[in-house]
Amino acid sequence: MSSHPNQERLALFASGDLGRLTRWTVERHLHRCADCRRDVSDFSELRSELSQSLELPELRWSQLGPEMKANIRLGLAAGECVGPRPASHLLLSPRVLAACASLLLLVAASLLLERPMPSVNEARHVQEGAILEASGSGIQVKEGGQALMLLNSRAHDVNVMASGGTMRARYVDADTGNVTINNVYVQ
Amino acid sequence: MSEIVPPPLEVVERQNRFVSDNLRRIFVQIYRIVGNVADAQDLTQEAFIKALQRQEQLKDEQKAAHWLSRIATNTAIDFLRRHGRMASCELDLHTESSDESPEEILLRSEHRDYLEDGLRLLTPRERAALVLRDVEGCPAEEVARRLDCSKATVRSHIANARIKLRRYMSRRKR
Numbered sequence: 001m002s003s004h005p006n007q008e009r010l011a012l013f014a015s016g017d018l019g020r021l022t023r024w025t026v027e028r029h030l031h032r033c034a035d036c037r038r039d040v041s042d043f044s045e046l047r048s049e050l051s052q053s054l055e056l057p058e059l060r061w062s063q064l065g066p067e068m069k070a071n072i073r074l075g076l077a078a079g080e081c082v083g084p085r086p087a088s089h090l091l092l093s094p095r096v097l098a099a100c101a102s103l104l105l106l107v108a109a110s111l112l113l114e115r116p117m118p119s120v121n122e123a124r125h126v127q128e129g130a131i132l133e134a135s136g137s138g139i140q141v142k143e144g145g146q147a148l149m150l151l152n153s154r155a156h157d158v159n160v161m162a163s164g165g166t167m168r169a170r171y172v173d174a175d176t177g178n179v180t181i182n183n184v185y186v187q
Numbered sequence: 188m189s190e191i192v193p194p195p196l197e198v199v200e201r202q203n204r205f206v207s208d209n210l211r212r213i214f215v216q217i218y219r220i221v222g223n224v225a226d227a228q229d230l231t232q233e234a235f236i237k238a239l240q241r242q243e244q245l246k247d248e249q250k251a252a253h254w255l256s257r258i259a260t261n262t263a264i265d266f267l268r269r270h271g272r273m274a275s276c277e278l279d280l281h282t283e284s285s286d287e288s289p290e291e292i293l294l295r296s297e298h299r300d301y302l303e304d305g306l307r308l309l310t311p312r313e314r315a316a317l318v319l320r321d322v323e324g325c326p327a328e329e330v331a332r333r334l335d336c337s338k339a340t341v342r343s344h345i346a347n348a349r350i351k352l353r354r355y356m357s358r359r360k361r
Contacts, residue, residue, distance in 0.1 A: 008346040011353075015320065017327055017342055043349050046356070047321045053302045054219045054322045061211070068214070068232055069206055075236040076202070 004036055005029055014043035125186065127165055132186045134160045134167040139184045150182050202239050209252060210235070213259045219318045220263035222303055230266055234259040253332070260315055260333045267311035305355040309348050312336075316344035317352075 005013075005026050012018050013026045030037050125132040131142040136158045138151040152158050155171035162168075165186040172179055213234060218227035238255050306314055312334060319330045320341075331341045 007350050008343075011346040011349040012342055014349070015345070017320075017345065042353055046349060046352055050302065050317070050352075051322050053299050054222070054318065056215050056218055057224070059224065064214075064228065065210060068210060068228060068235075069203070071232045072206055072235045072239070075232060076239055079236060079240055 004033065007039070010036060010039045011043050014040050015047060125162065125165055125167070127186050130186050132165065132167055132184065134162060134169060134184075136160070139167045139169050139182055141184065141186065150184060152180075152182070155180070198242065205239070205248075205251065206235055208248075209255055213255060216256065216323065217259050217263045219322050220260070220315050221266060222306065226266065230262050231259070234262045237262070257333050257335070260319070261335075264311040264315050264334075267314065301359065305352045305359075308351050308355055310344075313344045313348040313351075316341050317348040320345050 009018060009022065009026055013023065013030075016023070018026065026036075030040065124134075129143060133140045133142070136152070138149050140147055140149040150169075152169055152171050153173075155173065158169055158171040160167070160169050167182075167184045169182045170179070210231070214227055214231045217230045217234065218224065221227055221230065234255065238251075238258050309317065316330055316334060319325045319333060320327065325333070327338050327341050327345070330345075331338045334341065334344075
């Protein structure tokens with residue numbers, strides 16, 4: 001004996017909502033299975049019972065119809081009064097203004113934090129006899145007649161930045177494209 | 188300060204015609220989903236107001252009717268979701284006096300209450316799918332369009348709804 005179709009299939013068979021092949025399979029099974037035939041009959045009965053029970057009660061449509069139409073008209077008129085405000089009002093609303101102000105504040109803070117040190121071509125700093133100099137060719141420390149220079153080899157467009165006792169030279173190597181950043185501090 | 192400009196006369200006329208042409212159909216459709224005259228009345232009005240506030244959708248009458256049906260179904264489903272349960276059908280002021288005897292009216296009302304109890308076991312979408320298929324007689328494709336889901340989902344809703352109702356009825360009969 002073949003296995004029974006599941007309840008979902010029998011429920012859908014009752015209203016002809018199965019695909020052609022599945023319907024044919026179920027039909028074949030129903031020919032020889034009284035239990036499943038009873039299930040399908042129950043589902044069909046349920047359909048007609050539901051349909052009858054949900055029939056609309058007899059209504060005084062002559063009263064109900066105009067009442068609903070009047071309410072719809074009233075609802076539309078009310079909607080026009082409280083409908084969406086013009087764009088200019090929306091732009092000036094406190095929420096939009098607060099959002100814009102927050103955004104501006106955020107952008108300003110990020111620009112401030114990201115701001116590079118002042119950029120110069122040459123810089124010089126003297127601290128307790130030590131002289132710190134930065135130029136396009138490199139950063140040099142001089143003290144007591146001796147000098148130490150950190151060269152910016154094979155570099156062009158050297159970006160020199162000075163801040164107090166700090167010198168920074170940033171450049172791109174012309175041959176390799178590598179970025180080099182030299183930071184020299186004097187203490 | 189801006190003034191409220193009333194809609195032109197032709198727009199009002201078109202709206203009135205649209206309401207008259209579809210009011211009863213939409214009311215019945217919603218009533219079958221929510222099972223209550225008073226709620227069906229409120230929801231019908233709500234559905235029309237939603238539809239009429241989108242004027243541009245009303246130009247093609249055929250499409251507008253389908254679109255309105257979808258709004259009505261969704262409005263009814265949302266209502267059932269918000270309220271959880273359907274209120275039972277009351278014989279209210281709008282009901283016509285019929286030729287039925289008081290016993291017949293009572294019997295019919297009891298049977299309906301019995302069925303309503305069963306329908307409360309269904310999810311709003313299961314109920315809507317079942318009503319659209321079995322009561323309104325819409326094919327599964329149309330039910331899928333109205334509920335904005337696939338035909339397979341509709342079949343699943345319908346099968347689940349029938350199985351739940353059948354179980355409920357066989358329990359009650361015992």
